[in-house]
Ligand SMILES: [Zn+2]
């Protein structure tokens with residue numbers, strides 16, 4: 001059984017654990033080590049299973065707990081070299097990854113996919129394990145061809161729905177930040193994410209989890225409603241985290 005544990009998602013911090021058959025990998029660690037351990041316990045994840053922490057990009061909401069968690073769990077941090085150079089994690093065991101190739105961690109076959117974001121060399125991760133496929137793609141202003149292809153194949157897709165366009169436009173952020181978020185190097189809005197989900201629909205029973213919702217420029221109900229309206233997927237079948245400290249386990 002494949003389990004995807006979304007331990008935190010959003011600008012307050014991101015952390016996801018993919019687990020299969022007694023092994024696990026962590027993607028991003030953007031909340032404190034203490035919170036990560038608490039959330040793992042809440043979702044029934046044994047910390048001994050974690051083999052590595054993969055980092056998508058250097059923004060603090062993805063890495064603030066990475067150094068401490070890597071040391072606590074005794075596991076390496078993995079990311080491309082450009083990203084690692086932009087990090088300051090203290091003393092960690094670092095394993096570089098080739099941004100253009102796949103690699104294996106235990107039974108997990110992982111492929112980094114480029115995202116478009118205001119970071120040095122950001123990526124999403126596509127993980128194949130036990131015949132199942134998981135896409136985790138956040139922090140991208142648009143979906144690259146490779147991510148869209150992975151979205152179509154995935155059994156579980158954790159995909160960004162960062163903001164509602166009207167809430168962003170009318171919200172409190174300064175104009176420059178609004179412009180960056182809305183640009184091709186920022187984040188995906190609910191409508192663009194919904195359209196991508198619609199374009200890649202098959203009858204494979206793919207599970208969609210909306211990720212990295214902005215606490216200021218989005219609301220769970222609005223994101224789910226928008227995606228449901230555009231894709232025709234029933235609202236009950238579209239999930240996301242509801243509040244700070246919330247977590248979720250998806251199974252395939
Ligand atoms: Zn982020």
Ligand SMILES: [Zn+2]
Nearest residue numbers: 057059117139
């Ligand atoms: Zn970011």
